[in-house]
Structure formats: structure tokens, C-alpha cells
Amino acid sequence: MEKKSLNEVFDSFDAQWQPHLIGTVNETAVKVAKIEGEFVWHHHETEDEMFIVIKGSFDMELRDRTITLEEGDYLVVPRGVEHRPVARQECWIMMVEPATTLNTGNVQNERTREPIEV
Amino acid sequence: MEKKSLNEVFDSFDAQWQPHLIGTVNETAVKVAKIEGEFVWHHHETEDEMFIVIKGSFDMELRDRTITLEEGDYLVVPRGVEHRPVARQECWIMMVEPATTLNTGNVQNERTREPIEV
Numbered sequence: 001m002e003k004k005s006l007n008e009v010f011d012s013f014d015a016q017w018q019p020h021l022i023g024t025v026n027e028t029a030v031k032v033a034k035i036e037g038e039f040v041w042h043h044h045e046t047e048d049e050m051f052i053v054i055k056g057s058f059d060m061e062l063r064d065r066t067i068t069l070e071e072g073d074y075l076v077v078p079r080g081v082e083h084r085p086v087a088r089q090e091c092w093i094m095m096v097e098p099a100t101t102l103n104t105g106n107v108q109n110e111r112t113r114e115p116i117e118v
Numbered sequence: 119m120e121k122k123s124l125n126e127v128f129d130s131f132d133a134q135w136q137p138h139l140i141g142t143v144n145e146t147a148v149k150v151a152k153i154e155g156e157f158v159w160h161h162h163e164t165e166d167e168m169f170i171v172i173k174g175s176f177d178m179e180l181r182d183r184t185i186t187l188e189e190g191d192y193l194v195v196p197r198g199v200e201h202r203p204v205a206r207q208e209c210w211i212m213m214v215e216p217a218t219t220l221n222t223g224n225v226q227n228e229r230t231r232e233p234i235e236v
Contacts, residue, residue: 002129003185003193006170023194025166025214028146030192035159048143052124058119067121074148078140094216096143 001030006054010034012090019095019103019115029099037088043082044107049097050076056091060084080110124172127236128210130153137213137221137233147217149233154208160223161200168194168216174209178202 008024009032019031019041035058035071051060052074060067060075069075072116085093104112127150135157138148139230142172152178169178170192176191178185179202185194195201203211 001180001185001190001194001196001199003187006190006192007225023168023192024218025146025168025194025215026164026197028214028216030214045143050141050143050148062119069121070123072122072124073121074141076143078119079144081119083147090236092157096141096146096148098146100145111121 004118006032008021010054012118013116016090017103017111018113020117021117024099025098027046029097029101029115031095031097033093033095034090035085035087037087039085040104040107040109040111041082041084042078044101044105046079047098047101048076049095049101050074051085051095052096054057054092054094056087056089058091058093059084061086071083120235124150128172129159130236131234135207135221135229136231139233139235143215147215147219147233149213149215151211151213152208152213153203153205157203158222158225158227158229159200159202160225162197162219162223163190164197165215165216165219166194166196167219169203170211170212172203172210174207176203176205176209177212178213179204182227
């Protein structure tokens with residue numbers, strides 16, 4: 001059991017769209033990622049997903065609207081809801097989701113990544 | 119589904135040691151609280167608990183050592199581990215834990231609080 005620093009974790013990697021696992025709480029994973037550009041449309045069949053903006057901002061595109069998240073904002077995307085994160089500039093996010101959650105959900109493509117444990 | 123702001127949530131209440139539920143992800147709760155002073159020694163039988171410091175700092179006292187968490191630091195306290203948060207000045211924290219988690223764990227006393235949904 002040791003404390004870590006979010007800033008040090010973010011400073012430790014450059015790769016965008018690569019989830020980094022910072023902690024596990026029972027069956028739930030807490031991950032961070034740097035994102036920039038457009039992700040892929042996807043949904044998660046059985047997993048809700050919470051996004052918290054640590055630095056910067058991004059648009060969470062939904063099929064019927066777009067929600068812009070600024071620093072300190074958070075949003076829960078319920079299971080089944082199609083979404084696509086889009087960041088104009090690099091944005092640092094935290095995600096809380098079941099450990100089973102794949103970043104691209106129901107889609108498997110070149111953006112699909114297993115999380116890297118910090 | 120709507121975004122919210124952590125700062126606005128923290129600005130919306132004054133009560134210390136009162137968990138506020140800001141989101142649920144499957145069976146996991148994300149809560150925030152303002153803490154100041156000494157909490158009660160407790161543990162959680164079956165629940166891991168992640169603490170993230172949003173503002174300020176606090177000491178997580180364990181039976182064999184104390185871990186000081188500054189702003190942006192995080193720590194997972196595994197189930198079964200006795201702990202006691204102590205904050206010299208008001209500190210704002212976020213917690214990720216199973217929704218079943220009671221703030222005082224195995225102890226029931228005047229500090230025991232059900233979370234307030236934000």
C-alpha cells in the first residue's frame with residue numbers, strides 16, 4: 001500500500017488513448033489517460049463509465065448531443081449508451097469503470113488497448 | 119445523463135465527514151467529502167477504498183505508519199486494513215468504493231453517515 005501522485009503518473013507517459021490503471025477497488029478499475037483527437041464510436045454492453053477531467057477539456061459526443069467537459073467536470077455514461085470522446089487539445093482524464101471494461105467497448109480496432117498498470 | 123462540476127458540488131455543502139454521492143458505476147460509488155480533524159479508527163470487511171485528494175492534504179493513519187496525502191495524491195486502502203483519516207485543516211477528498219461501503223466501516227457511532235446523493 002503506497003500513495004501515488006496523479007501528476008507524477010501523467011508525467012510518466014506520453015501515449016495518447018492508452019488507459020493506465022492507477023488503482024483497483026474490488027472489481028472496479030480507476031484509470032487515467034491522455035486523449036487528443038477523435039476516438040471511435042462505441043458503447044459498453046454491461047459497464048457504466050465515469051469520466052472526470054483532470055486537466056484540459058473534451059467533448060463527449062453522444063448520438064443526440066454533445067457534452068463539453070471542462071477541468072473538474074465529471075459525467076457518467078451508462079452502459080449501452082453510444083459515445084465518442086473528442087479532444088481538440090490534449091486532455092487528461094480519469095475513468096472509473098468495471099475492471100472488465102475495454103476502452104473501445106463493443107468495437108475492436110487499432111485503438112483497442114489493454115490498460116497499463118502504473 | 120448530465121455533467122457536473124466537482125467545484126460546484128464542493129461549494130454546495132459545508133458539512134464535514136458527510137459523504138456525498140456524485141456518481142454510481144455499476145455497483146461502485148464515487149463519493150466526495152470535506153474532512154477536518156480526526157475520524158474514527160475503522161476498517162471495511164469486504165470493501166477496498168480509494169482516496170484521492172482534490173484540495174488540501176490529510177494523514178491516513180494506519181496501525182503501523184502514517185501516509186500523508188497531498189493534493190493530487192491517491193491511495194487504495196484494501197479491505198480489512200484499519201485506518202483513520204486525520205486532517206489538520208479542511209481537506210476535500212474523493213472516494214471510490216463499493217456502494218455498500220459505510221463511512222465508519224465496522225464501527226457505528228456519531229460519525230456514521232449515509233451518503234447524500236448530489
